Amino acid sequence: MFREYDVIVVGAGHAGCEAAAAAAAMGSKVLLVTMNMNTIAQMSCNPAMGGVAKGQIVREIDALGGMSGIISDKSMIQFRMLNMSKGPAMWSPRTQNDRMRFSEEWRLALEQTPNVDFWQEMAKEIIVKDGRAVGIVTSLGIEIKSKAVVLTNGTFLNGKIHIGDKNFGGGRAAERSATGITEQLVSLGFESGRMKTGTPPRIDGRSLDYSKMEEQKGDENPSKFSFTDTRPLDKQVSCWITYTNDDVHGELQKGFDRSPMFQGRIKGLGPRYCPSIEDKINRFAERDRHQIFVEPEGWNTIEIYVNGFSTSLPEDVQYKALTKIPGFENAKMFRPGYAIEYDFFPPTQLKLSLETQVIENLYFAGQINGTTGYEEAACQGLMAGINAHNKVHDKEPFILKRSEAYIGVLIDDLVNKGTQEPYRMFTSRAEYRILLRQDNADLRLTELGHKLGLASDERMKKLVDKKADIESLIQELKKFKAEPSVVNEDLSTLNTATIREKIPVINLLRRPHLGMKEIKSIDQQLEKLIGKYSPEVQEQAEVHIKYEAYIDREQKLAEKIGSLETFKIKSDFDYDRVKALSSEAREKLKRIKPETIGQASRISGVSPSDISVLTIYLGK
Known part of the structure; x- marks a missing residue:
């Protein structure tokens, strides 16, 4: 019934989808095994991609030839570039997405990938021969052979859902947990642990009063994640902001004696930077309110995600507290929030390729490694898929350095430091933030992706042309001399010092409050010169010129420390x-x-x- 595959990927979440797509694109015969074909790439938590540091990861995935950026662009309903008031190292793209379209676009993309086959069933065991993974056994007892196996089980390994004093097995709402694999891996010598995460209740958007909330619109000129020709949005859906208050906190506290977290029924550690609402009001008792983001789930659905109200309190407590939030007085609940506990395997048991040390040709990616977040999972899946393909085709593992990508920082942190709580990426984790910006991900990584066979020839040609344009614009700006008689009046209007003699316009561009937009406005010739180039090229040239000294310093430091890798x-x-x-x-x-x-x-x-x-x- 089944042929032998090069790579079997277990689990079709964000990590599994990227792993399957990457290995298949590189030429491996791939089988994607999932317990439910209808929930491929399900956004189990909030309907959004990117954010601080996470947006950089999505752009890196895209630059290497992965799919998350393209899928996000095709399903986005709002785009915002965060931290624009800070330096470019902190700029972070974020999309609000249509949950149903995101999943659909991923499934369609995988179905259109010739080397990917699908099988809907639970994998209960890894076939191990002579210390090497050579396939899986399904819950029906079917043996499927392969040369490598990638496990991306998410929250499904012995998953247990908690709502108040009730708990039951499950990997996600209305879906059963996966059993057998943890027990087998522990018997083979792996160390396992428990972690937890949570999700908020979902609400009927028709029952909310938005007049009591603050509107949060998307960017006026929305960008996108992918460096390909995906289309930016021409219309967007607004999110909304409201706040908890003393009444909300009072209602929540009434249920603390029934809280699985406070009563010790949940043993796993949850994400420090995304705590439940009950944890927030307990840990930060001095605060009289907490921000709540009201996020639409898609273009046409009425379902609302209540970001900031993750909870495992009893459903009646959740509902009473929700109705005390401004705008939620008449809220109708679709389903309550819940916490979920699941098995993970400390990632210090991995190699930097994400292959396990105990079993050869077995790879782990995503929440099984103790991470949290779609983006963290997706990039691990991409790397595991690449390395599983390389291993079965006798190629060297593909390892990204900390100075090359946030992906490299994440995997290096996991393997060398491990994690005791769900690991989330932050810009502060990267020591080379100025090098690892979201805007230059293609300049850093597309050539590497092309060598792997992931990034297309078309992408590579586009990159070569872009690099040439950036260098050309920088050189033209170095040669162009600004004349006092032409620019001084506009410089005064812009509240910046006038000039006494001709100077290279590049010197003006290095001033903190002058950007390419302002430079174009002070001289018609400059406007014509700069206007020949695309907005992306203009942005790259501006960042390079303004931060050249910092970039060079970080590059030299990276090279010095990198010598230890030899x-x-x-x-x-x-x-x-x-x-x-x-x-x-x-x-x-x-x-x-x-x-x-x-x-x-x-x-x-x-x-x-x-x-x-x-x-x-x-x-x-």
Whole structure:
């Protein structure tokens, strides 16, 4: 019935979809196994993609040739570029999406990928032979063979849903949990743990009074995620903002004695930066209100996502508290919020390729690694799919450095530091933020994606042309001299110092409050010169000119630290022979098995002196 596949991907969430699409695009025969074909790429939580640091990840996925950016663009109902009042390293794209269209677009994209087959059933076991993953066994007892397996189980591994004092098995609302795999992996020597996440109630939008809320519109000139020719929005749907108050908090507190979190029924740790509403009012008792974002679920649906009101309190407590929020007085609830506990596997058990150390050709991606968020899951899926394909075709693993991508930061953090709580990406986690901007993801990564066979020839040609245009514009701006008689009047109007003699216009562009838009306005010749180039090229040239010194400094630092990556460590290296290592460093190094001195230096518990000792020993 089944042929042998190159790669089997278990789970069709954000990680699984990216893994299947990537491996198939690179030429592998892929089987995507899911418990429900109707929930492929389901947005289990909020109907949105991107945000601070997460938007950078989506653009990186797109630049490499992944699909999340394209799918997000095709299904978006609102676009906003966050943090525009800050420097470009902090600018972060975010879309509000049509939940149903997002899932549909992903399924259509996968169905149109020739190398992807589908099977709807639960995978209950990995077939392991001679320490290598060679297929799966389904709940019907069907054996399907492959050369590699990618597990992207999300919240389904022994998932348990909590609503007040009720709990029941489930991987998501109205969907059963997956069993068997955790138990098998633990028996094979893996360490597992429990984590939790939560989701808010869903509301009938017709029952809300928006006149009591603040409207949050999309950007006036909306952009998009993908560097391809996906279309930006010409109309957008508004979100709304309202706030909790003392009455809301009072109603919630009445249910604390029935809270599974406060009563100890939930053992797993939840995401620190996305706490439940009951956790917020308990931890931040001094605050008299918390922000609530009212997010439409799509173009045509009336369903509303109540962002900021994640909860596992009893449904009657949830409802009473909701009706005390301004605008929610007559709210009708579609379904209550809930918390979900699930199994994960500490990611220090992985290689940087996301292949497990215990079983060869077995890869983990997404929430199984202790992360939270669609974007974090999707980028891991992409990398696992790439590396599973490379492994079965005898190619080197594809590893992104911390200085190359937020994706590299995320995976490096997981493998070397592990995580005790759901890991979420922030710009503060990256030491090379000026290099890793959302606007230059294609300049950083598309050439790498093209070499892999993921990014198309068309993308590569577009990149080459864009690079040439950026360099051309920068050189033209260096040559062009601004004349006092032409520009001074406009400079005064712009509240910036006038000039006494001709100077390169590039010097004006380096002023903090002058951008390309203002520069074009001070001289008709400049407007004509700059207008030859696309808005994207103008933006890149401006950022490069303004931040050139900072970019060069970070690049040199990255190169200096990157030199440690050339010191390779054999996988069977005996750390017990290095007597001068601290006991903690020896223990961590033996467990994580770093591939280079650079990786070893980033392991929590390995000190600089340990690295010096190790470098000297390896040098000998």
